[in-house]
Amino acid sequence: MLLRHTPKEVKERTALTINPAKTCQPIGAMYAALGIHGCLPHSHGSQGCYAYHRSTLTRHYKEPVMAATSSFTEGASVFGGQANLLQAINNIFSVYEPEVIAVHTTCLSETIGDDIPQIIAKARDEGKIPPGRHVIHANTPSYVGSHVTGFANMVKGMVDYLAKSNGHKENRVNLIPGYVEPCDMEEIKRLAGELGVPHIMFPDTSNVLNAPQTGRYHMFPPGGVTVEELALAGSSVGTVALGRMASGPAARALDTKCKVPCEILDLPIGLKATDAFIDTLRQIAGVTVPDSINIERGRLVDVITDMHQYFFGRKVALAGDPDQLISLTQFLVDLDMWPIHIVTGTPGKKFETRIKEITKDVPHPVNVRATGDMFLLHQWLKSEPVDLLMGNTYLKYIARDEDIPLVRFGFPILDRVGHSYFPTVGYRGGLRLLEKILDAILDRQDRDAPEESFELVM
Amino acid sequence: MATVNAEELGAPVIDINAEEVKKELLSKYPTKVARKRAKQIVVNEVAPDGAVPEIAVNVRTIPGIISQRGCTYAGCKGVVLGPTRDIVNITHGPIGCGFYSWLTRRNQTKPPGPEAHNFMTYCFSTDMQDEQIIFGGEKKLRQAIQEAYDLFHPKAIGLFATCPVGLIGDDVHAVAREMKEKLGDCNVFAFSCEGYKGVSQSAGHHIANNGIFTHVVGLDDTVKEGEFKINMLGEYNIGGDAFEIERLFDDIGVTLISTFSGNSSYEYFANSHTADLNLIMCHRSINYVAEMMETKFGIPWIKVNFIGAGATAKSLRKIAGYFENKELSALVEEVIAREMPAVEKVREEVKANCEGKRAMLFVGGSRAHHYQELFQEIGMETIAAGYEFAHRDDYEGRRVLPSIKVDADSRNIEELHVEPDPERYRPRLAPEGIERLAKAGIELSGYEGMMAEMASGSLIIDDISQFETEKLIEIYRPDIICAGIKEKYAIQKSGVPMKQLHSYDSGGPYAGFKGAINFYREIDRMVNSKVWKYLKAPWQEHPELAAKYVWE
Structure with missing residues (x-):
């Protein structure tokens, strides 16, 4: 066993953090x-x-x-x-x-x-x-x-240094994407584009941290929000900030500094949170949601109905960042899965309250800790095992010791590729998450099935 | 620039004037920076007696000049103590330092059984908060040690101070002494390895090694069985290197008492003074431990290198030569003869694909030297090399030791004063033995450094910057560069393959005979990968416009 010294019994620790679920x-x-x-x-x-x-x-x-x-x-x-x-x-x-x-x-x-x-x-x-x-x-x-x-x-x-108000409001929305992958930022921009909403996104790491191989290195890749755009953000009609913890402070600062009002939403991970994002953006910009987005949404709902039998009642343990976990927990609950152990290392009382609220109808006790660590998470799931783990690469040690499938999600992912290229935000991102969760669950079912019940059609 | 751009001129690299290149590398720097860097960039020139030009190294990194270097904590907790499995290493500080040094260096370890202690998969931290910054963190540290002890009952607990700890004045050593006494059966020791100390990781290696030497080495006098007892110093078991070396030791009947610190355990360190010979792999990180062990316990040391099949064979012969034992020598020859055919087969195959290609190595404190042998074996030339955190002796050889000036930064790192141990000092060699070995060509306590083995006219660059790396690529277009993870993708985005030689990407082992085979294959794969031919799309290669919608 790789984490052979982790006991099942939880003794409260007040000074020692073991296997942190955060960094600095x-x-x-x-x-x-x-x-x-x-x-x-x-x-x-x-x-x-x-x-x-x-x-x-x-x-x-x-x-x-x-x-x-x-x-x-x-x-x-x-x-x-x-x-x-x-x-x-x-x-x-x-x-x-x-x-x-x-x-x-x-x-x-x-x-x-x-x-x-x-x-x-x-x-x-x-x-x-x-x-x-x-x-x-x-x-x-x-x-x-x-x-x-x-x-x-x-x-x-x-915002503090570069946003400026030029005295009037321009028909444009600021998007603060949260601490998400470059491809997620790209996807959020694409959705705003589909809606026909002019926007400035900051920060924007797309085409910076998922830049193409061209044989020529540029220290400063083509992506990123420009200084000019950041200045103009002070004259946008409003700001939609995604992720309360990562994006809230900048959105509020822009409101204070340049009188740009803001809506602070959950990260658009999963069905409900993406609905909220699209609906808010639609109302702020006064646009009609095009059919292309309805189709994307419909596909996500369709796959949920198709695969609900595999998700229903499955227990999940999660470790990650608060903004991500809030939306992800909501998504899992919407799939009728049971997220029962949830830790983030990032302190903040609101997190625990939100998670408790989201999981209040889960028919199982739910452990949640805002200043938790992966050692605690491991102890919890030794007492109450789960069917699935979701979180960063460090969870692979728990996954191996306890023989639980792992879906890599969050930061850092050190042993796989894809996270910076295929978004998990938006309806398409929801589809990708469903695919990953389903693959993990069904691969395990295939691996463990006795020969007589190993099936071609699942 | 165009005057030295080999690609544009189609000129062979040999014609590139290294002095001109040096000028080019310095051209964009502000005067003060250029003046300093000029001393750290040297065109190699090996005199007949092996003397080489002086290079300025182990000096401060220049703020704002992007360097490869890390900090003292990284060298202490990450590099040296990281690979030891059964010490609970508690980082005293905010969470980041502990987090970043958690399993990221690819040190492998193999505990002797399912119950044996292995804490390498764990990260322990006091996760210091602002409250501790203001009111002090000793109380929390004490409590953290108690909690770790209650949970795991380890044989030893190491405490590592991070930057703010030094500033707020927490006395980690006092806490260690106090808790050691309180716990009774657990050795607790601390390292003042704040990141701002020294000029690079090297200071951290020193602090770590001093700590282990002071608090652990010599605690267990049990004399293990074995005719030829050795320690392996400066081998960190990245990608399983130590496993391959251990396999060879087993096969030649040499008993490994302790490795510092790959695949090691606390108990091995405690017993290491019972060995009869110290082998040094990474001269930079640990040569002073060998010196101290010689002074205190009478154990001689030799420099070895298990990187490269030829170097491995040479090192095994050197060990046998030291012990002056015919059976051992015969066994060594047997093992070499057994291993070499497989190596030769792959070497010939790979050499046909790689011969004449050129490498650059900017890494570590010994690897930029050691890996040149592996490249040589497949016909590749190293045209420029340098270390990240080495000292002059690693470049110019130990002959320069007496002339190295100790500056203020080095003075901050404690030098232990060591004397022969009244009970444990036992000189392994009589003066006539030393003489005999010298005659047989077995050099004790010697290391010639990297530069003496490099061609005159090659470039030696210490603590290379991002800017200089880019310039070198532009000028030389090398076939491969070896450095670390931070450098990897900028180099590869230029279309040049880059091999990590700190953590080996995902590969290894590269030590010993099997390691040599792995490395030959890896380099062949990298320099001959098809992907480098696909950087341009067909329409970028031939952008001429054609008529619209015409099939012909």
Whole structure:
């Protein structure tokens, strides 16, 4: 057994996290910043942070992930990192020539208390920021929240630094897609396009972290929201933010700063959440939903009716990020599946309340923990086994030990491809999730079926 | 630029002037950066006596210049202590550091049985919150140790300090001492491996090794059976390398007491001072442990290399030579003779496909050197190489040790002062023995470094930057580059295959004879993959317009 030391009995732990279901803020900020066109994320801390974040993002996306660092040494940690950041800004603009540097802090620079806006102002005064180029920042202390918080903070930083109101409202909706895959961002844009709604999406990592192989490397790939678009976001008629935790803060900041009203929705994963997204967008923009979308929706409903027999009453354990888990749990409940063990590492009381509300009619006790970890999840399912696991790659150890099928979903996925190319949002994404869940369940049924009941037609 | 672009000119690479390339690499840097990098980029020139030019290495990374390097914590917790299966390694800090170092280096391990301790699949962290940053984290750390002990009853618990821990002043060593005493049957020790210390992972290796040497080595005096007892230092069992080396040791009848630290256990470390010879694989990460073990326990060391079939054979012969035993030598020859036909068969096959192709290696503290042998065996030349975190002796050989200046960053990393152990010191070799070995060509405590074995005129680049990597690709269009995961896809997006030599992508083992076969095949697959011919669509190759809707 690979997790041979995990006992069935749960003893409450107050200090030791084992097998976390989250990671730290800066990596989320780095991911978000890659969704700005021509942007080089910059980690203000010691160089291990950016090395770890780049490595993890690279392993997940199998794409170049470029970023820079302030490379703190002992001296910088004592005297502050101003000199390092000024030098970094100068070097980055000289050598790599990005349009934007997006600085995020780390536990190190936060503990020291470096004042990033002051350092950026100094860099500007000293002429280290070429005309027309930008340096933005977000505070992302690793000891608060999680990678999701870091993502949210950097998206908010985009609003704080770059969104401007030009005094009138333009017929256009801002879309904040949440901490989702590049292909999900693409799919959300496609759906808005099908509806005929002009939009600006930020951040947008499509064509950045799922860029084509052309034989020519470009440090700044063609994708990403441009600085001009981010400025215009301040004059859009409204904002639809997907994922309360990852997108809420930026949407509210834009409302405060530029008076752009917002609707904050769940991530459009599964039937109901996608319905809510389409319906909201339709009403805001005053458009009629075209038949093409009705067809997509109908297909998803059709497959649910076709395959309901395999989903009904199956017990599922989930680990992942709050925004994803809320929509996914709803989707599973809508399939008449029983999500019974749910952990996220990201703190937040609302999460537990939402999950309890969504699962209130599940005819089985439901375990949910916002500050949980995968060790706890494993203990729960040792007592109350499940038919399916859904979550990131780390769950494969539990899946193997307990012999439970695993559907990879979320971040990070280090051992498979596809997650950055095939969306799980929208109706088409729902279809893909159904396909993956069904494959996992039926492959297992085939594997375990006695010869006499091994069947061709299922 | 065009003056040195081989592809455009169709000029053979040999004609590319390395000094010109160096100028090109520095051309875009601000003056201060260029001045510093100029000392870290050297055109190799090997004198008849093996002397090579001096290179500036183990110096600070320049802020804003995208480097391959990681931090001290990564070197300590990730690299050195990561591959040991039965120590509960608790990261004291916010969650990220523990998370990123959780199973990501592909260290494999094989516990002796289903009940044996194996914590490598687990990640332990105090998940520090702002409350601890403000009020201190020692209380939470103490509680975390207690919880880990209550759950797992491990033989040992290691504590790893992350950046903020050093700043807020948590005394991890005091907590370790206190808890060790409290728990009674569990060795608790701590590492001050905050990420800001030192200039690279190398400092972390040092801190980790010092800690293990201080707190673990020498605790178990049991003398195991075996005529030829050895330790393997600086082998981390990536992709199963240690398993292949262990197979060979078994076959030649050599007893492996401990590996530092691939496929290792706490107990092996504790007993390692009973070995009679230390073998060093990765000189950078661990040569000082061999030195300390020699001083304290009297164990000599030799440099070995199990990367490459020829190097493996040579290293096995060196071990047999050290023990001066005819039977052992005969067994070694037998094993080499048994293994080589399979190697030769694949080597010939692969060489036919790869001969004349060119590689660049920018990785690690020893791999950029070791892997050149494997490439040579299939007829491939290494035209540029460099390390990520090595020191001058890894480049220029140990002959330069006396002339290495200790700067402020290195001074921050503790050097242990070691003396012969009053009870355990036992010199394994008498002076005449040393002389005899020298005459037989067995060099003790020696390492010539990478540069002496590279062609004059090749480029040596320490701590290469992303910008320099891109320039090199543009100028040389190498057939393959070896580096790490962060570099992989930028290189491949340029149409050049890239092999990870930290974690081997998903491959391995590459050590020993079987490893050599795996590597030959892997490189053949990579440099000759069909996919590189498909980068352009037919209409991009021939974009001429045709008439509309005409079939002919």
